[in-house]
Amino acid sequence: MGLLSISIVNTSINRAGGYGFAQPKNVHPSGVKKYFGYFSLIIMVDLLLLPRLNIFASIPVSLPLVFYFVFKNKLSSREIYLLGFFSIILIVSVLLGTIGGDSESTQENIKRAVQLLTILCFTKVLFARHGAWVEIYEYALVVALAHIALSGLLFYLKPEVYRSIVLAVYPEASSMLDFNLYFGRFSHIFSDPNSGAYFSCFVVYALCATTRRFYIACLSLCILVIVVLLSQSRGGALGAVVVILSQLTNGRWSRREQLSIMAVFVSTLVAVFLFYSDIIVDGFEGFERRISLEDRLGGSRSVKYDYWFANFNLFPVGTGFTIVDGASLVRPHSDLIRINIAYGLPALGIVLYFMHKATIGQRGFLVLAMIPFLINSLIDDYRLMGLFFVLAGLVGVVRKSRRVRPRNSP
Numbered sequence: 004m005g006l007l008s009i010s011i012v013n014t015s016i017n018r019a020g021g022y023g024f025a026q027p028k029n030v031h032p033s034g035v036k037k038y039f040g041y042f043s044l045i046i047m048v049d050l051l052l053l054p055r056l057n058i059f060a061s062i063p064v065s066l067p068l069v070f071y072f073v074f075k076n077k078l079s080s081r082e083i084y085l086l087g088f089f090s091i092i093l094i095v096s097v098l099l100g101t102i103g104g105d106s107e108s109t110q111e112n113i114k115r116a117v118q119l120l121t122i123l124c125f126t127k128v129l130f131a132r133h134g135a136w137v138e139i140y141e142y143a144l145v146v147a148l149a150h151i152a153l154s155g156l157l158f159y160l161k162p163e164v165y166r167s168i169v170l171a172v173y174p175e176a177s178s179m180l181d182f183n184l185y186f187g188r189f190s191h192i193f194s195d196p197n198s199g200a201y202f203s204c205f206v207v208y209a210l211c212a213t214t215r216r217f218y219i220a221c222l223s224l225c226i227l228v229i230v231v232l233l234s235q236s237r238g239g240a241l242g243a244v245v246v247i248l249s250q251l252t253n254g255r256w257s258r259r260e261q262l263s264i265m266a267v268f269v270s271t272l273v274a275v276f277l278f279y280s281d282i283i284v285d286g287f288e289g290f291e292r293r294i295s296l297e298d299r300l301g302g303s304r305s306v307k308y309d310y311w312f313a314n315f316n317l318f319p320v321g322t323g324f325t326i327v328d329g330a331s332l333v334r335p336h337s338d339l340i341r342i343n344i345a346y347g348l349p350a351l352g353i354v355l356y357f358m359h360k361a362t363i364g365q366r367g368f369l370v371l372a373m374i375p376f377l378i379n380s381l382i383d384d385y386r387l388m389g390l391f392f393v394l395a396g397l398v399g400v401v402r403k404s405r406r407v408r409p410r411n412s413p
Contacts, residue, residue, distance in 0.1 A: 039072070039075075039129045039130070039131065040130070040131035040133075040136045040139075042068045042071065042072070042128075043072075043128050043129060043130045043131070043140075043393075043397075044136075044139060044140065044143065045065050045068060046063075046065040046068055046069060046125075046128055046393060047140065047143050047393060047397070049063050049064050049065035050063060050065070050385075050389055050390045050393060051144070051147035051150075051206070051390070052146070052147060052150060054172055054173045054174070054175065054192075055173075055175045055385070055386070057174060057175060059114060059117075060115070060117065060118040060385070061175045061385065062385060063385050063386065063389065066121065066385075069121075069124050069125055069127070069128060069389075070124065072124075072127045072128050072129055073124050073127045076127045076129055078127075085353050085356065085357075086120070086123065088349070088353070089120065089123075089350060089353045092319060092346055092347060092349060092350045093116040093119065093120060093346060093350070094116075095320045096112075096116070096321045096322060096323050096345065096346045096350075097109075097112045097116050097323045099320060099321070099322045100112045100321075100322040100323030100324075100325065101323075104322075104323075104325065104327075108323070108325040108327075109323075111323075111324060111325050112323030112324050112325055115323075115324035115382075116323070116324065118382070118385065119354075119382055121385075122382065122388050122389055122392070123354075123357050123392075125388075125389040125392035125393055126357055126360070126361050126392045126396070128392070128393050128396055129396075130396055130397050130400040131400075132403065132404045133404075134404070137213065137400075137401055137404065140213060140397055140401075141210065141214055144206055144209055144210040144213060145210065145219065148206055148207065148210060148223055148226060151191055151202075151203050151206065151226065152226050152230075154168075154189075154191050154192070155191070155226075155229065155230050155233050158189045158233065159189075159233065162184055166181075166184060169192065173192040175194070176190065176191075176192050176193050176194045177194070178194045179194040179195065180194070183196055186235070187235070188233075188234055188235045188236075189230065189233035189234045189235075190234065191203065191230075191234075193384065193386075193387075195379075195380075195383075196234040196235065196236055196239075197234070197236045197238055197239060197375065197379045198375075198379070198380070198383075198384055198387050199230075199236075200230065200231050200234040200236035200238065200240075200242065200243075201236075201238065201239060201242055201381075202386070202387055202390065203226075203227055203230045203231065203234075203239070204231075204239065204242035204243060204245070204246055205371070205372075205387075205390055205394055206223075206390075206394075207223045207224065207226070207227040207246055208246045208249065208367070208368060208371060208394070208398075209394040209397060209398055210223050211223060211224070211246070211249075211250055212253075212255075212365075212398045212401060212402070213397065213398065213401050217256065217260055217263075220250065220256075220264070221264060221267045224246070224247060224250070224264060224267055224268060224271075225267055225271045227243050227246060228243060228268060228271045228272065229271065229275065231243045232275060238374050238375055238378050238379050241374050242371050242374050242375075245367060245370050245371045246367075246371065247264065247268055248367070249367030249368075249371075250264050251264060251265070252367075253367065304337070304378055307335050307336055307337060308337075308340070310328075310333065310335075310340075311335065311337075311339075311343070311344070314328075314344060315343065316343050316344050316347055316348060317348055318347050318348070319347045319348065319349050320346065320347045321344055321345045321346045321350075322345065323345055323346075324341070324345050326341070326344050326345060336379060336380070337377055337378055337379070337380070338354075338375070338376045338379075338380050338382050339351070339376060339377050341380070341382070342354055342382070354382075357392075358372060358373075358376070358391075361391075361392050361395040361396065361399075362395050363399070364399065365395060365398055365399065365402075368391075368394075368395055368398065372391050375387070
């Protein structure tokens with residue numbers, strides 16, 4: 004029975020012949036045609052659920068499959084020029100950073116440069132457009148959301164069990180685990196609670212854009228609100244608002260369904276406030292403690308941007324990921340600031356170009372991604388920025404497939 008179902012899916016995929024958003028018009032990647040549905044699913048599951056390989060830069064297990072897509076789904080001439088120029092910028096910046104830098108900062112600069120370059124390769128992942136595959140991708144997102152919900156439940160009810168699981172299964176998230184638990188901040192499988200909140204926003208955005216089942220969209224938004232409250236992430240709260248607004252303005256849901264989404268959002272907040280007010284209280288106390296901590300560590304986001312304006316890099320290169328001001332290490336807490344100072348103005352333009360290209364027709368997703376890009380970080384983790392590119396590709400394929408197929412009733 005299993006072999007028969009796989010055969011049916013393969014036959015349907017071959018007939019459909021749909022490819023992902025990143026495919027050049029003049030390329031027919033026949034070598035990928037038979038397997039790209041399986042490979043893209045493996046990459047999705049890896050980024051959504053599996054731990055990283057703790058070598059070099061905590062790379063995803065599926066990174067070789069990403070390179071396979073790059074090889075089969077040929078780069079356009081513009082992409083070749085941009086990535087070639089970007090590679091030169093990174094190499095020169097790392098070399099300049101070695102002048103006067105210690106061996107540790109040099110290793111960090113090399114690691115981060117390779118990581119940033121390879122993250123852009125996730126834009127070449129292809130997805131099957133056939134309805135059967137879209138359902139499979141949706142199931143993967145549902146499983147990921149259930150994983151987030153279960154992780155949050157353990158964090159709230161049994162923090163010691165949550166801690167043990169993270170230490171055993173996701174060691175890459177263990178560096179700040181005790182710190183986050185002390186402040187009562189849920190970080191899911193990340194070291195930074197902000198990254199965990201943005202990860203949840205990406206998953207819910209893609210699930211709402213993929214599913215035809217209205218109750219799944221409502222349930223996912225409800226879970227997102229609770230997860231963001233547990234994370235105490237201000238950027239995550241902004242992201243959740245963007246996700247909810249995108250569902251109210253994208254035209255997929257009827258007026259009645261939009262009102263239901265608003266009711267779910269308000270009801271969730273009211274329920275948390277009435278029955279689990281400790282989440283709200285802990286959140287406000289956590290905000291106050293972190294504001295005090297930010298002052299001791301170099302100031303708020305406005306201070307970081309004041310530093311950027313004073314040190315804006317107009318040159319085509321920088322001095323690498325590690326930014327030092329005198330004898331002090333600068334932590335910009337912004338990819339916009341980091342990329343400009345570390346690699347120069349052209350590098351910033353190239354990264355923004357790939358982000359814009361990945362989200363053509365998805366302004367909500369681009370706005371969502373720009374929140375961590377401006378006030379936290381996407382590029383620090385393969386999982387976060389890689390997932391953004393992969394899910395943007397999935398949403399783009401789903402939207403293309405539905406131009407010729409009307410939505411079923413929920």
